[in-house]
Amino acid sequence: MRPGRIEKTLNVFVAALAMAASAASTDLELDLLGESSLPGHLRVDGTLVGGLSGLTYDPGCDLFYVVSDDRGSIDPPRFYTLKVRLDGEKADATVRGATVLRDSGGVPFARGVLDSEALALSPDGTLFLASEGVPHRGIPPMVARFGLEGTMIDELALPDYFLPNADGTRGVRDNLGFEGLALSPDGKRLFVAAENALAQDGPLADTDRGSPARLLVFELPGGRPIAEFLYEVGPVPDQPEPASAFRTNGISEIVALDTHRLLVVERSFSAGVGNRVRLYQVDLSRATNINGVDGILEMDGPRPVMADKALIADLGQRGLVPDNIEGMALGPDLGDGRRLLVMISDNNFQPSVQANQIVFFAVSGVDPPQAVRLDATIHQIQGSGHVSPLAGRCVSRVGGLVTAILGSRGGQAFWMQDPVGDGDSGTSEGLLVMASKGLPLVRVGDRISVGGRVEERGWGLELPVTRLFSTDLEIKNRGQNLPPPEVIGNGGRTIPQPEVASDDYQTYDPAVFAADAFESLEGMLIRVERPVVVGPTSRYGEVTVLPEFGAGARTRTDRHGLRLRPDNPNPQRIVIDDRLVADPPQLQVGDTLQAHADGILHYSFGSYKLLNTDPLPPAYRSEIRRERTDITGDTENFTVATFNVENLSVVSAESKFVSLAETVVENLGGPDVLAVQEIQDDSGAEDDGTVRATATLDRLIVSIERAGGPRYESRSIDPVDGADGGQPGANIRTAFLFNPERVRFVDRVDCADDKSTTVDRGLSLSCSPGLVEPGNPAFRAGEDGHGGSRKPLVGEFEFAGKRFFIINLHLSSKGGDDPIFGRRQPRLENTVKRRTDQADLVADFVRKLTEADPSARIVVLGDLNDFEDSPPLRVLETAGLEDLVKRVEIEDRYSYVHLGNSQVLDHVLASGTLAREAEVDMVHVNAEWPASERASDHDPVIACFSFER
Secondary structure: OOHHHHHHHHHHHHHHHHHHHHHOOOOOEEEEEEEEEEOOOOEEOOEEOOOEEEEEEEOOOOEEEEEEOOOOOOOOOEEEEEEEEEEOOEEEEEEEEEEEOEOOOOOEOOOOOOOEEEEEEOOOOEEEEEEOOEHHHOEOOEEEEEEOOOEEEEEOOOOHHHOOOOOOOOOOOOOOOEEEEEEOOOOOEEEEEEOOOOOOOOOOOEOOEOEEEEEEEEEOOOOEEEEEEEEEEOOOOOOOOOOOOOEEEEEEEEEEOOOOEEEEEEEEEEOOOEEEEEEEEEEOOOOOOOOOOOOHHHOOOOOOOOOEEEEEEEHHHOOOOOOOEEEEEEEEEOOOOEEEEEEEEOOOOOOOOOOEEEEEEEEEOOOOOOOOOEEOOHHHHHOOOOOOOOOOOEEEEEEEEEEEEEEEOOEEEEEEEOOOOOOOOOOOOEEEEEEOOOOOOOOOOOEEEEEEEEEEEOOOOEOOEEEEEEEEEEEEEOOOOOOOOEEEOOOOEOOOOOOOOOOOOOOOOOOOOHHHHHHOOOOOEEEEOOOEEEEOOOOOOEEEEEOHHHOOOOOEOOOOOEEOEOOEOOOOOEEEEOOOOOOOOOOOOOOEEOOOEEEEEEEEOOEEEEEEOOOOOOEEOOOOOOOOOOOOOOOOEEEEEEEEEEEEOOOOOHHHHHHHHHHHHHHOOOOOEEEEEEEOOOOOOOOOOOOOOHHHHHHHHHHHHHOOOOOOEEEEOOOOOOOOOOOOOOOOEEEEEEOOOOOEEEOEOOOOOOOEOOEEOOOEEOOEOEEOOOOOHHHOOOOOOOOOOOOOEEEEEEEOOEEEEEEEEEOOOOOOOOOOOEOOOOOOOOOHHHHHHHHHHHHHHHHHHHHHOOOOOEEEEEEOOOOOOOHHHHHHHOOOEEEHHHHOOHHHOOOEEEOOEEEOOEEEEEEHHHHOOOEEEEOOOOOOOOHHHOOOOOOOEEEEEEOOO
16 A cells, blocks of 8 residues: 555544544443452462453352463463452452363463463353464464363354464554453353454554554354454553653453443553553444455545444542553442442563552443353263363252261362262262351261352363352251262172273263263262272372272282283272371282272372272281392392382481391392482482482491491482482482492593593493483473483493493483373373483493494393383383393283382393393382382392303
């Protein structure tokens, strides 16, 4: 367009804007009730409250929902539930909970994908959300519909001309996209407001001009765009200081009064001056519908008529110092013909300079809200699926019997169950209730009626738990008989295996999928018949069992455990949790309870659990014994063992040192070389800057000698403080203990500052002990917080005058992998790539050794935090190493028991010349025993190597 035409078009706009501003009128009256603010460092449900940018009201529940514009940089994208309390004409607000926003697959949105700015609640109980996008990164704006539990349902199709192009000449502009969202009271119109003009529509607002922002209207249901109108964003009202400094003005929020009238917030900011916030009433009835018009500046013919607007209030003239107001919603009826109007500000996560300000007004001239509560039964709330069909809705007159009680701060938590039900085995008749403070306290056996909001709570990729946040409760009768428990075992329910869930969780079949079978019992009284222990009592008071003595389990161990297989995660396992009854018995693998176990079926921390409501019955003790290896060394054979000693420090209890020493001496026979993992620094978990572990290793050596073992020497390398993962402040590392009477450690101390080592000509290490690639990113903490793992420790040894090398590994943990019972199916093992990258560096180092001497004797061992045939192990095998644990029969091949799954995490690999005559033994002394009766959670692995050839 020629400059003259642009100037003429802008002049016409200026005239149209002035006409629109003078034409509107309003009959609304606004009275300030007060203001408050949320703490700037407030955390709710593990997330930081801030960036509050869009607000909507739920009249059925009398709650507000407010979205954070955090793109995932601080915490996952989310919205908060806000409760406003009215005391006369005063009001304040508290944050009740956080809900993570998830994509249609139930996975939290990745960092940077959403820039959530506005919310609107539909009468059907779903949320519309507007994201303004990040044009410079190619992320388009979005308007989508979400369930109140946070999962995206669908996305509305936007006209193409709202989408930004690469050169910024079309679509919404950076940080000036969709800021306002509103539903008409009848739920038939959805209004979406851009903050300023589209790039092809005109300039941004400045001190000398306004900006024509679009109001896009969707028809509901269906989501078809049916109208677009232009709205005058006024000029920036305040000259910044200095005049060239940042300034802006734009739409920050809208509320629909009906199908053609809106409340619009214009929020300006001028550097050195601050914010100006003004509220307008807008009428669209005379405005030109420009739906389908690509760009206003290119239009021929008459200029479109702007929406009429009338100023209701300048907040700065109402005795307020407004902050960065970005959210607004009409709230409850105040009982005098007025409604509450709430505004909330975005502190941009800068609590030192901006506030989470909340402003309360009483407004007259608007219709009262339509509050609807649904009468519901428990099975209607639970539904046939993992998410309640009533999630986020407020229900009333939900009846049932109280079956178990759990204390709760500020109220009472309990489970209730419908004793009659609907006869559908696919829907649960149990429900977790969180009762508000001040409601009557219930007892087991009470018949009650409750009302409140249905919530689905779940963290990260865990499955959600359906619960009712109760705001009213009536006790009908006391002392009623409880319904009989649902039996898991013969004559009752069967938990299928090996399938956990359908790939998308859309197919719900309790007869096929284990997660669905458990979900159909969520919150109900259940009975596990004839439980056998496959996971010992943990330090959290949990024990894992199989019903019916493990009948139907695919692979059992030789010692009555349950072997994890790649094609079967054994989803029929049930964790018995002591949450309701303390002091659980100390049970080991193979123990069988003498009677059934009764309790509530619950889900937490990625597992389905039975919360036993009575003390567990006595157990028949299994006959497993702690093993002693038969492997020994002699003049031509030496022994090497790996042992994760589980967070050992000099400050650990004496009993732990004694038990570890006895294991090394009595069960392992005092191996010639002992590679240990999880040696903490000498101050343990205290984060005081200590990195040395000399006292810890010395105490372990003395303990072994006192137990009758050899007088070991040690070699290790202190990590950089906080860089190697593990328990915060503990600085765990790997170390070598060796018997100097049997083997010689070759010390090479002329090392680089980072203790990195290389292979020198003549097959020797440049640094011994040394670290393999300590500065490689594979060992650093990633953006996800995982990583920061131990660097491979390598040592050069001699036995009978012959040289060999040992690389002691403790690869990155599995923390961060999807839970087996998680939202994402099939589950992702997110951490395996990091371990694979680490193993690849070790494999390259092994190749360098074998390039120097094809017959080099190399042992790679340690806690690899992964299974045989996993990618990290396969990478190591490509370097010519053999994983010796594969020689062990599958029923005896395990070194760790996690939630009842016996598995291999600890490995010994050897190069060809050593592997040929090697023997290996997985010595079961720890993993199958309760945490209170063992020295570590890992079993050691020992191997014997011959130097005959």
